[in-house]
Amino acid sequence: MSKICQTVKITHDSGLHARASTEFVRLAQRFQAEVSVSRPEGMAVDGKSIIAVMTLGAQLGDEIVIETVGPDATEALEALANLVRLDFHGV
Numbered sequence: 001m002s003k004i005c006q007t008v009k010i011t012h013d014s015g016l017h018a019r020a021s022t023e024f025v026r027l028a029q030r031f032q033a034e035v036s037v038s039r040p041e042g043m044a045v046d047g048k049s050i051i052a053v054m055t056l057g058a059q060l061g062d063e064i065v066i067e068t069v070g071p072d073a074t075e076a077l078e079a080l081a082n083l084v085r086l087d088f089h090g091v
Helices: 018-028 050-054 073-085
Strands: 004-009 034-038 063-069
Touching: 004 073, 018 050, 018 073, 063 073
Parallel strands: none
Antiparallel strands: 004 063, 034 063
């Protein structure tokens, strides 16, 4: 299986803070696909781990790269990218 990825910009004023990270991880856990997240210049972390996602320290205006692989990778990637675009307000 090949990975698919998308780069999205953080537009939430508080960045990828605790609540936003929690929303991201909860959504990622709904999918069978493996999810990883990184900043363009950094290492990828497990997108299903709240601690890992928070370690990215992504702030307003930063870009993150979401990568997925697995049976529902396309759906997972679309949903997670949309969540970021909607400033982490529901799915």
